[in-house]
Amino acid sequence: MPVFCTKYQAELTLTDGSKEKVEFKMDGDLPVLKFTVKGSQYNLKGWTKQEKGMTVLNGTGTLNFGEDQPWTARMKEKGRGTLGAQKIQDKGPVDLGEVFYPFLAFGSPEKIASRSILITDVTVWTNEDEGILMDTDVLLENGKIAKIGTDLSAKDALVLDGTGKHLTPGIIDEHSHIALGGINEMAPNSGMVRMQDVIDPDDPGIYRALAGGVVAAQLLHGSSDPIGGQSALVKFKWGEDAKGLLIQGADPFIKFALGENVKRSKNNVSIRFPRSLMGVEQFYTNAFTEALDYKKEWDAYRSLGTKEKRTAVEPRKNILHETMLEILEKKRFITAHSYQDKEMLMLMEVAERFGFALNTFTHALEGYRIADRMKEHGVGGSTFSDRWNYKWEARNGTPYNAPIMDREGVVTALNSDSGETMRHLNHEAAKMVRYGGLTPEEALKMVTLNPARLLHLDDTMGSIKVGKSADVVLWTGDPLSLYSKPEKTIIEGAIYFDLAKDAQLRRENSKERARLLKKMEGLEGTENVSTRISLERLEFHCESLEMQY
Known part of the structure; x- marks a missing residue:
């Protein structure tokens, strides 16, 4: 559909009586004025409105393409200032460039296929x-x-x-927060939220992960809450939409958290329950007990006959309790953020009391102290190679943690919890040859087969x-x-990262950038506008409370 603008002959009368020519047009209902006064260039854009039967133009413009200038103009006399109006049709279609998957740098003109x-x-x-x-x-x-x-x-x-x-x-990363719009819901029990609802398939971190040999990851909720949100298991199929990244048929997981974060140890004014290890244990007990009571209500209602149901009140559906029931019924599996042995022992005892087993302790920096108990319970460990002492509860870590758990029979993986570390998880695995004397094959399994086992993906990956x-x-x-x-x-079977193609894409990205800048050169009002750098994407870690969008 053609776009029309109306140009006007106009002039500006200054306070000293002198006059300056003004470029004045109406772009639809939007006024655009350009003029120069004493060497200073004004570019004014805005909108129109009616006040007491009078047309008023106002908006915000720029002085010398820099300083913002609010402005207002009021019509003094009707019938003046509209001489020589003419409608000019837009010049027609322009070259918009190719569509890429995803639609940003390092995308492909066609979706990558097997x-x-x-x-x-x-x-x-x-x-x-x-x-x-x-x-x-x-x-x-x-x-x-x-x-x-x-x-x-x-x-x-x-x-x-x-x-x-x-x-x-x-490579499979058992613990990641890339490609998400936010990771901490902040409710003590956030089991009703789903990370798959905030996946950003256009996160450049996906391409960077592919460049490091990473093919899949568990995208986790953060650790602000004792019970966090539901995980998303994804393959990094660069160019697909959010749904296309999800691993179909994968078992469902959920994030639990222990330690300083859930107790608000660094926030002296917080009064949120729980505030201690005792409170954390009771919080889990309450959550599972309430879920069982919820099940009893529904079981009682479903046991009623047709006639009885006519007068009975159907229980209210509660997706939070239903998520807890999935855990109790061994249909959803827990990845628990953890550091200290005493807290891991507590959560294992809670799980055993309610008749299920934990799936994974992630971080698990003191796992080496209780590896025999972890094996007995059947829980795996996903840890860092040699990162510890970055906060009080992480003070007792050791680079020998992973080899000790592995040799005790605990399924052990190395994870990143970082978009940067994810890119060299193979190097993190290599450190296990040095710390603990694992064979190279055993070390590689800690970033490939073992995380697949922890995520129940080892039948296919x-x-x-x-x-x-x-x-x-x-x-x-x-x-x-x-x-x-x-x-x-x-x-x-689809090549999502190719080292030679990467070099080619870098050259093509430079050409595309030059093409866009060249097109901008001819746009009115952009001649002297300084380059604006896009805000850098947030990188999330367990404790991040910010939101990307």
Whole structure:
């Protein structure tokens, strides 16, 4: 539909009687005025309104493209100031550029699709009984690992020469907060909120994670609340929408939290319950007891006959209690933010009292102290490699924590809790060879197979085995080496990161930026406008209370 603007002949009379020409047009109902007075350029934009039958123009403009200038103009006489009005039709369609998926830098003009890929003569870290296979071929077809062997061939497959390179399962981050609009609801029991509702699929952190060989993650609620929100398990399919990132059919998880954050230890004026370890234990007990009472109400109502239901009051649906019931019925699984052994022991006792087992202690910096008890309970540990002493409750950490838990029989993973650390989780795993003497294969499992086990994804992810999802990374060298890089990160047979393509995209991004700046050069009022830098995205950690949007 054509866009019309109306241009007017106008002039400005100054207080000394002198006059200046004014560019004056109505862009629809919006007035636009430009004029120069004593060397200062005014650019005024605004809107129109009627006051007591008089047309009034007002708005905000700029002086010399910098200082804001509020302004108002009132019509003094009707019939004046509208000479020579003419309607000018817009020049028509303009070049808008391509659409990208996602619609920002490092996007693709088409959605990335799965294809047949044959990787030849590569060193394969299987994470299976076969161990590391040398000079092996791997065929990826229909999003699955189709064949593993030697001298393989496949019609119409993309052939990648793996000579001197290494192929591993994709890295999985058990604890992440990237690609979310906010992470802390702040209600003591926030079990009704869902992280999948605030996923931002356009977060550049996804592309950066892919560049580090990460294919999947658990996106967690923060740790402000004893009971946090429901997790989202995602694969980093760059260019898909939020729903397209979710791992379909994955078991549902929820975040619990222990320690300083939930007790508001750093906030002396907070009176929110709970405020102590005693209160935290009672809070969990109350939540599960209330959920069981809620179930009794519904069971009693459902047991009524048709005639009795006509006069009975149906219980009110409560999604918070229903979430707690899912835990009690072993349909939803707990990832518990934790640091100190005494708090982890308490939560295990609460769980056992109500007849279920915890799934994971995440952080778990004092897990090495109670690893035997964790194994007995059946809970896993997801921790940092060598990060501790950043607050009081983290003072007793040790880089030997993960190896000790692992050797005690606890399923142990390393996580990031950081968009930056996520990019080199392979290096975090390599530290376990130094601290605790794990073999390189055992160390790699801590960021691949073990997090898959903790997230109940190991039937389809975490190892290179025929029939599993084709979520793999082709490295330029040994995956635990500081000098190796992911050459290709592949999810379900689709190449979501390619080192060579990345270099090409950087050049194309520069060209696209230049194209946009060139188009801006011809726009009225932009000649002397200084460049504005977009605000940097927030990076969330467990304690972050801010919101991205």
